[in-house]
Amino acid sequence: MKRRWKNLIAAAVGMCFILCIPQNAMADDGSQRGYTYNYDYWEDVQYSPDAYTTAGIYTSIELGLDQGFSSAEGMYVSENQVYICDTGNNRIVELEWTDQNTFRLVRVIDEIKGNTEVKSLSGPTDICVTDEKDIYICDKGNHRILKLDSDLNYLMEFTKPTDATFDQSTDFLPDKLEVDDVGRVFCIADNVNKGMIKYESDGSFTGFYGASPVKYDWSDYIWKKLATKEQRSAMESFVPTEYDNLYRDSEGFIFACTTNVSEHGVDSGEDEPIRRLNMLGSNILIENGNFGVIGDIYWGNAGGYKGPSLIADVTALDSGIYFALDRVRGRIFGYDTQGNMLYAFGGNGNMDGYFKLPSALEHMGNNLLVLDSQDASITVFTPTEYGELIYQAIAEYDAGDYDASGETWREVMALNGNYDMAYIGIGRALMRQGEYKEAMKYFKLKWDTTNYSKAFKQYRKAWVEEHIGWIFLVIFLLFILPMLVDKIKKIKWEIDTADIFKAEK
Amino acid sequence: MLASLKKKETYTHYFATLKYAMYVITHPLDGFWDLTHEKRGSLAAANTIVFLTVLARIMSLQYTSFVFMQVYWEGINIFLYIASILFPLALFCVGNWGLTTLFDGKGRLYQIYMGTAYALTPYPLIQFPMIIFSNFVTEEEGAFYSFAVVFSIFWAAILIICAMMEIHEYSLSKTLLFMVASAFAMLVMVFILLLFFSMISQGVAYFVSLFKEIMFRM
Numbered sequence: 001m002k003r004r005w006k007n008l009i010a011a012a013v014g015m016c017f018i019l020c021i022p023q024n025a026m027a028d029d030g031s032q033r034g035y036t037y038n039y040d041y042w043e044d045v046q047y048s049p050d051a052y053t054t055a056g057i058y059t060s061i062e063l064g065l066d067q068g069f070s071s072a073e074g075m076y077v078s079e080n081q082v083y084i085c086d087t088g089n090n091r092i093v094e095l096e097w098t099d100q101n102t103f104r105l106v107r108v109i110d111e112i113k114g115n116t117e118v119k120s121l122s123g124p125t126d127i128c129v130t131d132e133k134d135i136y137i138c139d140k141g142n143h144r145i146l147k148l149d150s151d152l153n154y155l156m157e158f159t160k161p162t163d164a165t166f167d168q169s170t171d172f173l174p175d176k177l178e179v180d181d182v183g184r185v186f187c188i189a190d191n192v193n194k195g196m197i198k199y200e201s202d203g204s205f206t207g208f209y210g211a212s213p214v215k216y217d218w219s220d221y222i223w224k225k226l227a228t229k230e231q232r233s234a235m236e237s238f239v240p241t242e243y244d245n246l247y248r249d250s251e252g253f254i255f256a257c258t259t260n261v262s263e264h265g266v267d268s269g270e271d272e273p274i275r276r277l278n279m280l281g282s283n284i285l286i287e288n289g290n291f292g293v294i295g296d297i298y299w300g301n302a303g304g305y306k307g308p309s310l311i312a313d314v315t316a317l318d319s320g321i322y323f324a325l326d327r328v329r330g331r332i333f334g335y336d337t338q339g340n341m342l343y344a345f346g347g348n349g350n351m352d353g354y355f356k357l358p359s360a361l362e363h364m365g366n367n368l369l370v371l372d373s374q375d376a377s378i379t380v381f382t383p384t385e386y387g388e389l390i391y392q393a394i395a396e397y398d399a400g401d402y403d404a405s406g407e408t409w410r411e412v413m414a415l416n417g418n419y420d421m422a423y424i425g426i427g428r429a430l431m432r433q434g435e436y437k438e439a440m441k442y443f444k445l446k447w448d449t450t451n452y453s454k455a456f457k458q459y460r461k462a463w464v465e466e467h468i469g470w471i472f473l474v475i476f477l478l479f480i481l482p483m484l485v486d487k488i489k490k491i492k493w494e495i496d497t498a499d500i501f502k503a504e505k
Numbered sequence: 506m507l508a509s510l511k512k513k514e515t516y517t518h519y520f521a522t523l524k525y526a527m528y529v530i531t532h533p534l535d536g537f538w539d540l541t542h543e544k545r546g547s548l549a550a551a552n553t554i555v556f557l558t559v560l561a562r563i564m565s566l567q568y569t570s571f572v573f574m575q576v577y578w579e580g581i582n583i584f585l586y587i588a589s590i591l592f593p594l595a596l597f598c599v600g601n602w603g604l605t606t607l608f609d610g611k612g613r614l615y616q617i618y619m620g621t622a623y624a625l626t627p628y629p630l631i632q633f634p635m636i637i638f639s640n641f642v643t644e645e646e647g648a649f650y651s652f653a654v655v656f657s658i659f660w661a662a663i664l665i666i667c668a669m670m671e672i673h674e675y676s677l678s679k680t681l682l683f684m685v686a687s688a689f690a691m692l693v694m695v696f697i698l699l700l701f702f703s704m705i706s707q708g709v710a711y712f713v714s715l716f717k718e719i720m721f722r723m
Contacts, residue, residue, distance in 0.1 A: 041575075042577055444571060447571060447575055449571065449572045449575075449644055450644060452571075452572060452644075453572055453643035453644035453645065454643075456572075456643055457643045460641070460643075
């Protein structure tokens with residue numbers, strides 16, 4: 001009888017253990033896949049859950065095109081219309097993102113109407129569509145930028161500037177363009193290193209824009225003085241960088257990127273792969289993160305890819321969060337407005353979400369579109385729950401809703417315990433709520449010295465105000481009391497040794 | 506030796522010599538002269554100061570506010586960290602002694618060690634309060650902290666020069682010259698040590714492989 005009871009208890013305990021084994025309780029922290037990651041304070045790679053997931057990959061077959069994309073280079077998104085510059089096939093494909101989350105082919109632009117001699121396109125590399133539905137096309141092979149109305153009627157063209165500052169000996173090869181609200185055109189052309197070419201809306205050339213300042217330090221000057229004429233000409237000449245791509249963000253500033261960077265230059269911060277240019281053409285990109293906005297930090301030779309990230313395209317969401325596309329390792333890097341890396345994902349390969357030679361990056365709402373020129377495909381990324389939560393937390397903080405932001409960051413932290421931004425976000429929310437001690441704890445965990453100091457200052461102030469009585473007591477006991485005791489002892493000694501008392505004895 | 510530990514005089518002498526460090530750091534020229542010539546210092550006190558220096562350095566890793574010192578704990582090897590003070594100290598004493606004995610320096614090896622150790626006094630003396638202080642200030646108020654830390658090292662450096670000057674009975678310019686020479690001597694010793702260790706490991710590897718070969722054949 002006793003033994004049976006024992007067996008029963010043993011079985012019950014055993015069952016409990018079996019039932020307690022968590023079934024798939026482990027969240028996907030991404031370390032198995034190694035697809036999405038971030039860098040922590042120590043610049044160590046921390047894998048994270050996926051912030052973006054592929055919603056679909058579209059090639060000519062899915063889109064119902066007669067021939068596949070051939071080295072497609074440019075892409076433009078205007079609301080839910082997507083324009084793909086199929087450079088190799090001399091055409092532009094217009095697609096529409098439908099409510100069923102698929103693409104629908106709208107039209108193929110390979111011929112234009114109206115009053116112009118050349119009615120076909122030759123190697124279009126970029127396109128831009130304004131709010132008035134005017135279409136601007138970089139018709140590279142025909143050395144012109146076309147302006148068309150929405151029915152593809154020729155309106156005007158922007159051609160090679162006849163200005164003296166423009167080198168007349170080379171062909172005009174417009175590569176990338178953006179158009180601002182009043183119809184000014186910013187164009188990046190091949191073989192032009194003076195910056196972007198800027199046209200007024202009437203087609204007149206108004207100068208160069210956003211040339212990187214030429215750096216010239218004294219050691220170069222001395223070397224040039226010492227060198228002979230032949231040596232000087234053989235030396236690397238100081239030319240500003242050529243831009244590779246541009247994007248006009250919702251505030252009207254222009255993001256420009258360049259792949260013309262060296263390992264040494266990126267390391268020392270001289271080469272800036274990503275710039276945000278104001279109207280004067282100077283860089284106003286904020287880089288308050290633990291490291292610069294340079295893409296990958298580790299450039300080790302892995303799988304034949306080495307050197308710094310070569311940023312081929314940039315796009316910015318309306319919230320100011322921007323993404324950069326690395327051509328070398330096929331990765332996308334997300335940054336917030338302060339230059340903190342939100343996450344990085346992607347890679348080279350044939351799987352979904354990997355690329356062969358990505359050439360353009362655009363966004364549609366919070367979705368990301370990547371055009372792969374070698375794979376002849378468009379990949380659509382859509383944010384996961386994790387990605388949406390990060391956006392929500394940032395938006396709530398920017399809107400001043402600190403409590404909600406703190407709560408959202410906590411949800412992010414529950415999904416990814418290695419995410420520095422979440423800890424600092426919670427800390428900042430706590431600091432706004434006046435809970436300085438708690439906030440300090442979060443900042444300390446993620447080595448945020450600046451915010452820690454801010455919280456500590458407030459905490460210290462409150463502490464001193466609260467304990468002012470004790471502080472005075474300690475000072476009194478430590479300094480004033482011994483002084484008084486000394487004084488009294490001295491008086492006592494003076495009295496004891498005074499002559500009057502001695503005389504009486 | 507053990508018998509002396511039971512005597513009260515041993516301890517009074519030890520504390521007197523330790524307390525003398527405070528006089529030395531404020532009156533270096535006079536202090537270092539008396540340290541060796543009047544036998545007012547002791548090796549026990551010198552060892553204590555070196556120990557405190559090592560302790561201050563280790564404790565600053567753990568207890569300094571992270572605002573001023575960010576430590577990547579995965580990359581810290583405590584023995585290497587301790588050696589990073591003791592090894593240069595030993596090299597300096599030996600290198601300096603080796604050179605100065607050839608150029609009529611009056612100091613003996615234990616005197617050089619004692620002088621250098623006493624000269625390190627400002628480092629623990631300032632570091633320990635600064636470790637505590639760092640936890641009560643913010644980033645903007647950190648200028649005082651960094652100044653104090655730099656000051657302690659600077660002070661110790663000046664004291665070492667004074668110590669060498671008094672112990673060897675050199676002029677200032679000759680002392681400075683021999684400080685530079687000692688640095689080179691240290692480099693030479695490091696080079697020889699590296700050479701020595703790589704030779705030894707090569708030699709050991711040879712016999713190990715020989716042994717393995719024999720074992721395979723048997």
